[in-house]
Amino acid sequence: QVQLVESGGGLVQAGGSLRLSCSASGRTFSSYGMGWFRQAPGNERQFVAVISRYGSVKDYADSVKGRFSISRDNAKNTVYLQMDSLKPEDTAVYYCAATQRTQSKYAQEYDYWGQGTQVTVSS
Numbered sequence: 001q002v003q004l005v006e007s008g009g010g011l012v013q014a015g016g017s018l019r020l021s022c023s024a025s026g027r028t029f030s031s032y033g034m035g036w037f038r039q040a041p042g043n044e045r046q047f048v049a050v051i052s053r054y055g056s057v058k059d060y061a062d063s064v065k066g067r068f069s070i071s072r073d074n075a076k077n078t079v080y081l082q083m084d085s086l087k088p089e090d091t092a093v094y095y096c097a098a099t100q101r102t103q104s105k106y107a108q109e110y111d112y113w114g115q116g117t118q119v120t121v122s123s
Helices: none
Strands: 002-007 010-013 018-026 033-039 046-051 057-059 068-073 078-083 094-101 115-123
Touching: 002 094, 018 033, 018 094, 018 115, 033 078, 046 068, 046 078, 057 115, 078 094, 078 115
Parallel strands: 010 115
Antiparallel strands: 002 018, 018 078, 033 046, 033 094, 046 057, 068 078, 094 115
């Protein structure tokens, strides 16, 4: 069992930055690929970014490429999402998730989820 807790969300103006953190407890953190997803009201959960077990492979949704950066610190059991040049359309609840696969863009392939953290970008 893996428990995931997100933090770092909040209200920011367009063009600003936020850094989300996701702390994991339980089984070996480095055994899991880690992803970030987001969900806006009325929308399906959407892939944002993923990082492989030791950070060698990263992938991003086209909508965030060049603006968001995912990283992880296995010694601290934490994955991060640095979000720059934020836009109002980035407003959503952001979730981190753990997969036993090396990496995945598909929510159904993730085994554990955090409770989410709200990100609101004002125009």
